[in-house]
Amino acid sequence: MSSNIVVLSGSPRKNGSTERLVQAFITGARDAGKTVTEFRVADLQIAPCLGCGSCHRSGVCVHEDDMPQILDALRNADALLLASPVYYWNVTAQLKTAIDRFYSSLRVNPLTVKRAALILTCGNGAPDSCDPSIATYKRICRHQNWEDSGIVTAQSLHAPEMLDGRAELGSARELGQSI
Ligand SMILES: Cc1cc2nc3c(=O)[nH]c(=O)nc-3n(C[C@H](O)[C@H](O)[C@H](O)COP(=O)(O)O)c2cc1C
Helix, strand or coil, rough: CEEEEEECCCCCCCCCCCHHHHHHHHHHHHHHCEEEEEEEHCCCCCCCCCCCCHHHHHCCCCCCCCCCHHHHCCCCEEEEEEECEEEEEEHHHHHHHHHHHHHHCCCCCCCCCEEEEEEECCCCCCCCCCCHHHHHHHHHHHHHEEEEEEEEEEEECCCCHHCCHHHHHHHHHHHHCCC
């Protein structure tokens, strides 16, 4: 079980559906005595990776922005929650931009994360709506050697109130407890 969890919440919408599920996850985790640090990536200045490779030599990205806050937290964490609405069949650009910047930790000063979890929301009800995002997440887990601790998806959502009474809130809370 994890004791120190970092949450990267990828929706640009404050108090939206994704954030409701994230808060349920955090409540579950804190109830179980875990430390949680949440970053709303859309509220931070995170520049896209330039692919220059400089970080693989120095361990430091050429961008001077907010990403070191996240990387420092991930160097003291044992678990990571990625949360996002589905935008054009994958995670939001804001979350993907932050994930791409993990590149700077691959060779120098690696992350301490051991396990990960995923929360997704989407508008569509088709069973394959979350598949591309889940495939990306699972491939990243394999690459980073993170154990997948669980995935919660909530579909057919166009407003946060549509989550009222739905089982996914309980599932997110349980994921926070069990990760
Ligand atoms: C720009 C944009 C793109 C979206 N693309 C998809 C999509 O590809 N598939 C889908 O099912 N829902 C899509 N949606 C709907 C959102 O995923 C859904 O409403 C989600 O629950 C919103 O989460 P939030 O309240 O946290 O912002 C899109 C919404 C926006 C604003």
